Amino acid sequence: MKNTLLASLLCIAATQVYAGDTLKIAITGPFSGGSAPMGTSMRDGAKLAIAEINAAGGVSVGKTKMKIEVVERDDEGKNDRGALIAQELASMDDLSGVIGTVNTGVVLAGDKHLQEKGITRIITPAAGSASMTQWVNKADKPGAKDLSIFRFAAHDGIQAAMVVEDAIKRKFTKVALLHDSTNYGVSGRDDLLDQIKKQGDKLEVVATEKFNIGDKDMTAQLLSAKAKGAQAILIWGIGPELAAVANGMAKNGLKVPLIGGWTLSMSNFIDNAGSNGNGTLMPQTFIEEPITPRVKSFIESYHKAYGVTRIPSPVSAAQGYDAVLIFAAAVTQAQSTDTHKIKDALEDLKAPVKGVIATWKQPFSKWDPANVQTHEAFRREQAVMGMVSDGRVVFADSADRARLVKSMK
């Protein structure tokens, strides 16, 4: 009995001994709990890229090729756990970089520990504006001089701008804002209000209502919007509650468009809203539609690798995938696994990286505490408006499709 135990223990210990020539990357995110569909999609997308790189021999560093080794940490979407994970990662000497996480609160609680050690960190798919704006110059204190934190997601500012733009384009004048009561929803609401003001106050916000995670009955919020004559509902939340809103709109006879953040493309919205979700509009960085062979192969290998027929959150998966590719390119350019050198390379990436979202040319530049854009990869151009149509997200405007295909070249 004891012998077998000992033997098995030794076996386990043996597998923990790695070859010295590996590139160690941490992937963090909520892999359990309410935000898990995004967290696991991101992780699985990233791991798909890693598997492909490893299958091809690894990342070229100088003359050698290095396999990528992954450290996974589930932050459960909890801030204190996020902070501890960041501390743990910050204390690993051989870590080259960190990719991931979904919840803006977790980013805010943890990133200071990574930044302290100068560990290169790519945030994806957390979109809350505060994740990056916390490092810029503020009235009362100067921002970070040298920042090792990058973001690889269309931040809420871009998305809110697009949503508001779209509502104005469609000649609406009265809108209702609906959002969930989490950090994500509230910060989305603030971005929307901010954008409405910036774009000339052409929209009148007749109602601002919120809902909690897990709420299934949205009658009160929707009746309030209906009573005040909203012509469109601008919404910021995540999948299941968004579906409850769409279904509630059908039940209460509120026949107006639903426009909101990219989370409206999550399969748990599309599936659960069914036909009630048709016509819903959202900004997208990636649409699960094989527009090029590259995208087609990504979607197919994801489905095959994880035994699914649809990606729970295609945007997260694609961003996780592309983030790894960009990181690997930076390693190759830096010719080192040293996280500081990788950071420098990321800020000045010479070779274009062919991803599934776009072909990335110089996604980041030297950090400037006065301009958060220097560490934001996404610009307005990378995002398009998507629309739900019979269980899938399609391009709301076919001109966008052609534009994206072009950018992939």
Next chain:
Amino acid sequence: MWKRLLLIRGAELFAFGMLVAIPVFVNNSYALGLLTLLAIYGILLIGLDVSVGYLGQVNLGHAAFLGLGAYASGLCVTLLGFGMPAALGVSLLVGLVIGALLALPALRLEGPQFALATLSFSALTVTTLNEWESLTGGAQGLQLDRPALLGVHLGAAGFYWLCMILLALVWMLMRNLLSSHWGRAFEALRDSPIATDAMGVGTYRFKVAAFAIGSALGSFAGGLYAFNFQYLQPHSFVYELMVILLLGVVLGGRKSLWGAVVGAALIVLLPNLLSNRMLFQVFSALGLLLAVVAGVRGMMNKSTRPFQAIAPIVAMGSLVVGGMLVANTEDWRKAIFALMLFSVVVGLPEGLMGFITRFLSQLFSVAPPPLPAPAALDEVLAARPMQDKPLLELRNLKRYFGGVKAVDDVSMAVHSGHIHGLIGPNGSGKSTAVNVISGLYAPTGGQVLLHGKALPEGSLYQVARVGIARTFQNLQLFGELSALDNVMVALKGVYRCPLPLLLLGFARREEKRAQAQSLALLELVGLAQQARSKAKDLTYGAQRFLEIARALACKPDLLILDEPAAGLAQPDVAQLIAIIKRIHQRGITIILIEHHMDVVSELCDRVTVLDGGKVIAEGSAEEVKRHPLVIQAYLGVEHTE
């Protein structure tokens, strides 16, 4: 004596020293982060243990107090520019005040009701923190910088040391509090709130105090939490966290400072360390080994049930096997955590510390600290002069339950220095009458006078305060407390040390005095030798006598004995009679409710007979025995002669 002190204090000092020394040798921000959180959770769980362990209530509001404290400190720093000590002081105060306020409605509740009330409170707190955006920043959270401590900016190690020092401080203060009459009162409340009230200790005051103190520690820990993470969000303080905290207290072991800190270590370290696959596999293999050894041993000497032995083995075994089969253990982390907790809860019902304490006490047999010599009985129960005038008078007393007239217009007088018998068949209203006198029920009508003054109505506590003590027909002992502690809970006129001094440990002398006096009372009822036994482990007769000793600790003018001979064996009855005689000699007036006529005849100066809620006879024992109505009431037949 010294050996004991050396071992216990030595272990505390050693553990503290080790923990404090870690940052000197290990420069690892992760280890430091975990240890800091451990210290903070230690304080938090010591606070939670007051309500969960000592009061024995499922408190689901503690996470909210953590949040309130965190936000209080956070806002003091960001809005008011407070320094660290002032901000932490505010946090402490917030917990104390809100804890006391919450205890008011939650006071009457027990079990699931108490759990729900505290749960609702925490939901309300999170909603408020989330909605009051202008103050708290709402869901977007509150970012703050750790303020200076008296002009010094603390780094990670410095802050860790501060948390450890505060934990040690809390540990010492709480040890002093919980080993004093306060701690005993908290525990007494858990075992029998009715008896606590009836001994004049006042459930109200102590329950509020206990809850407020526990909550204050929770929000104090919250202040440290805020300075540790420097970023707060309302959603960190929800039900999920609460469940984890509760698990920590129980796993560590209730009613134990060590238990709270060990529990904190478990819930802080385990979920984080399980991320490391190798550590997880080592843990599960060790756990399986432990479960097998403990299970086989338990089965061999039949000290555990089969389920208790087998279930942990199955759980840990499935971890070991699962660990080899599953590709990604990180995905299963919650299940792993659950299975480990399951094994501990099933295998070690008294918690980890309870188990370790038992193990250690077998290893080093340590004598408990010696007890003082019993005090002179005169010091405890001063002899009272016999005056033959009414001490207690009932005037037209009525108590109805709906249509049932349990006590219907009863008038009687009990003379000072007498033993007054109260008899009657079952359902005649004796117990109800006594319950009205002692304040358990408010009277429907009529008056009760003590020393010619109206007695407080419907409050056990108030009645006990003016000098009436009682025992209970269905025993209401504090089962988990020792016999000595049972008496010490009720002891009156000894505890004078003000709370601040008591916290600092200046109550040792009066504690010794209380022990001496209580021992004298135990001696009076013949239980001095069993002073250290838990009340629930005493024989039935001894439990009855212990209730009498406890009632005497209130130093009453009037002692009500509610069927003290019920269920006693003959030798015990003889001893009971001797005890009552001894009490009578001290000049204490006694009301004796009894079925045993021989006991009544032997002891009582005067007897009142109730039937159907009315007085049917009164006189000496011999007189009432011959009274026709009495015979009819007892035999149920028409008396013809």
Next chain:
Amino acid sequence: MSVIVQLVVSGALMGMVYALIAYGFQLTYSTSKSINFGQGELVMLSAFVSLSLINTGLPYWLVVPGGLLFGVLLGLFVERAAVRLALEQKGEGWILLTVIFGLLGFSAAENIWGRDDRPFPTPVPSDPMHFFGIGITPLEISVAIGVLAVMGMVELFKRKTLLGKAFEAVSADRDAAGLMGVSATRIIMLSYGLSGLVAAMAGILVAPITTVGPTMASALILKAFSVAVVAGLDSGFGVVVVGLFLGALESLASFYIGSGWREAPGLILLIMALALRPNGVFGKASIRKV
């Protein structure tokens, strides 16, 4: 006016669901004075199993008994693994063990069925019908009917069958029932089985509305617990009244006070109700006896 009615109707329907889950709490509390804090996971797991059954192509009328059977088995498992030992030791261990069971069930569901919320097909149409301007879906009506039917059937069982009478006897006085030869252990098992059945029914009924996912019941369960305690843990149909009231109140508060404060009035009323009537609004008041 129609706004108020619509709010009340929609809220009350959620209230019916709270009531059914609350009823599951009552069943076990009445016999054993214990509650399964992992009841939400029971609801969720039963819904997932039913969904898997549907995906195998079984017809709906076979899926329902299958899901219910699974619920009963799971209830029995909880009783055996998490409750019985604690009750034998006369401790409160069942609180923790049922919580732990919940954690385990949650994690298992995440890994077996995935972390995503999924639709639950149902033969009942979900297109709204309109009566006097009030929108209501046949699905919602089926939930209300289902809730009442399950509760009614369990109550009938308790009153009309011999086993049910033994159940009532143990609820009324465990010791006395024991003296009369009724095995309390068996009846407690039965109560957990029934409670599992009720939970499974709740899962199958609400799944088309809430969708099926690991977190589907975590919000419901706290509400159901509130309803059970406020109504009184021995109140029988009292849970329906309180459930309806709480659901409607939440809906109205959300509309008139602000959707962020949706739960606040309910919580305050709840604390007040408890302070005034600790045994619940419909609970039996107990006289303190010594």
